[in-house]
Each structure stands twice: as structure tokens, then as C-alpha cells.
Amino acid sequence: MRLTVQALGVLPDLAAGDDLVDLLLAAWPDGPLDGDVLVVSSKAVAKVEGRTLRADRDDVVAAETDREVARRGDLRVARTRHGLVLAAAGVDESNTAAGTVVALPLDPDASARGLRSELATRTGRNVAVVVTDTAGRPWRTGQTDIAIGVAGLEPLRDLAGEPDAWGRPLVVTAPAVADELAGSAGLVLAKAARTPGAVVSGLARLVLPPGEHGPGAAALVRP
Incomplete structure (x- = not known):
């Protein structure tokens, strides 16, 4: 098996209403192929969806917080409405104009479905989409x-139930494929350089048939 991860080209500074699909396609060197996986940062998606807010950061963090999980000084770790546990509830003030912050997309799975559908409409290609954000891990730096x-x-x-190399059935093995794709793309993304998109090729066997979206990243959130 051969897997390739390639960063897309530089995008302009994004704003509400920008056509993200058009910009990504213009930055896609050879265009998408069936079975490709487009990985795009949540900040790029959030900006075009109007989630850049001119407001006090603490007020936005409070509004985006479903439950505070931990606090140390000014740092707050919070569970968002999406079920994600992130520093500052995913609110970010980097790579945005002074005096503004960027909150997460309201429904990242819906955003991914929209991008997938638009890519299919405009190119005829069957491309999966992963929207990513940066997160810490418990007990790891x-x-x-x-x-x-x-x-x-x-x-x-x-x-679960499949045999291991010695023929014993696996019990709880469930690789988080979408997170693995996000992490691999993170190696080539350069958000500060305005390259928030990457394409992963070589995993067509994991891409669902045209028109099928799957359960979304919500399936990764523990109840």
C-alpha cells in the first residue's frame, strides 16, 4: 500500500461568503481523483461560514462552552456543543485580524457534507472530506x-471479532481512521502560510460510494 499526503496551494485570507470549494480547487495542483480524501482546517471552514467574531475572547469562549472541564489560570478546557473537549472551547485568535476571534463551525459534519457534495457536483469526483482542529491529549504534551x-x-x-496474527479474535480494536487522516495531513499543513488544505491519496477503499456521507465525526464522540 502506498499513501501520499500533499498540501494544497496557498489560499487568500478567507472571509464570510467566500467560495471555499472554488478556492480549494484552484489550489489543487492536478485536481481531485476518485477516492481522494480532502483534509481542511476548521478555521478555513469557520471563516467562510461567518464564524469570525469581533467580540471579547472570554465572552465567546463562555458562549461556546457546554461544560467547563478544567481550568488553570487563564486557561480553560471546555466541552463544546459538539461534544469536543478543547482548550478555550476551540475559540482561536491566531491567524485572524486584531480584535477578532474565530469560533468553530456550528456543525462541522454538515460543513464536511456540503464540501463533499459541492466537489462531486463541480468535478464529478467521489472525494471524502475531513474537517480538522488542533487538540491536546490527556497526560501528553x-x-x-x-x-x-x-x-x-x-x-x-x-x-472487533476479526482475528489477530495468531488467530485470536480482537475485542475492542477500533482505529479512529478520521483522526489518523487528520494527523497525517497536519504534517504538511502550514496554517500560518495560508495552506489550510491537503489531499490524502491511496485510501480509496475507505471512501464511501458517491452520495453516501456516513455517520460523521459525531461518531467519534463518547456519550
């Missing part, structure tokens, strides 16, 4: 990208 919106692939591969 550093951050990695995770999937917060998914369309066109199963975000989890449930391997």
Missing part, C-alpha cells in the same frame, strides 16, 4: 490535529 467533521468515510473501523 503537544497537540495534534483531530477530525471534527467527516463526510464520505467511516470515521471508525470496528475490528
Whole structure:
């Protein structure tokens, strides 16, 4: 198996109402192929969906918080309405104009479905979409990208019941495929350089048939 991850080209500074699909296609060197997976940062999606807010950051964090999980000084870790547990409830003031913050898309799975459908309409290609955000991990330093919106692939591969190399049945093995794709794309994305999109090729077997979106990243959230 061969897997390739390629960053798309530079995008202009994004604003509400911009045609993100058109901009991504213009930055896609050879255009999409059936079975490709488009990975795009949630900030790019949020900006075109009008989630750039000129407001006090703490007020926006409070509005985006469903439940505060932890606090240390000014740092708050919160569960969002999406069920995500993120620093500052996913509210970000980097790579945006002074005095503004960017909140997460209201429904990242719907955003992913919209991008997938538009790509199919405009190109005729069957492309899966993963919308990502950067998150920390409990008891580990550093951050990695995770999937917060998914369309066109199963975000989890449930391997329970399948045999391991010694013939014993697996019990709880369920790779978070969408998160693995998000993390791999994070290696080539350069958000500060306005390259918020990447394409992962070589995993066509995981992409659902045209018109099928799957359960979305919501399936990755524990109840």
C-alpha cells in the first residue's frame, strides 16, 4: 500500500461568503481523483461560514462552552456543543485580524457534507472530506490535529471479532481512521502560510460510494 499526503496551494485570507470549494480547487495542483480524501482546517471552514467574531475572547469562549472541564489560570478546557473537549472551547485568535476571534463551525459534519457534495457536483469526483482542529491529549504534551467533521468515510473501523496474527479474535480494536487522516495531513499543513488544505491519496477503499456521507465525526464522540 502506498499513501501520499500533499498540501494544497496557498489560499487568500478567507472571509464570510467566500467560495471555499472554488478556492480549494484552484489550489489543487492536478485536481481531485476518485477516492481522494480532502483534509481542511476548521478555521478555513469557520471563516467562510461567518464564524469570525469581533467580540471579547472570554465572552465567546463562555458562549461556546457546554461544560467547563478544567481550568488553570487563564486557561480553560471546555466541552463544546459538539461534544469536543478543547482548550478555550476551540475559540482561536491566531491567524485572524486584531480584535477578532474565530469560533468553530456550528456543525462541522454538515460543513464536511456540503464540501463533499459541492466537489462531486463541480468535478464529478467521489472525494471524502475531513474537517480538522488542533487538540491536546490527556497526560501528553503537544497537540495534534483531530477530525471534527467527516463526510464520505467511516470515521471508525470496528475490528472487533476479526482475528489477530495468531488467530485470536480482537475485542475492542477500533482505529479512529478520521483522526489518523487528520494527523497525517497536519504534517504538511502550514496554517500560518495560508495552506489550510491537503489531499490524502491511496485510501480509496475507505471512501464511501458517491452520495453516501456516513455517520460523521459525531461518531467519534463518547456519550
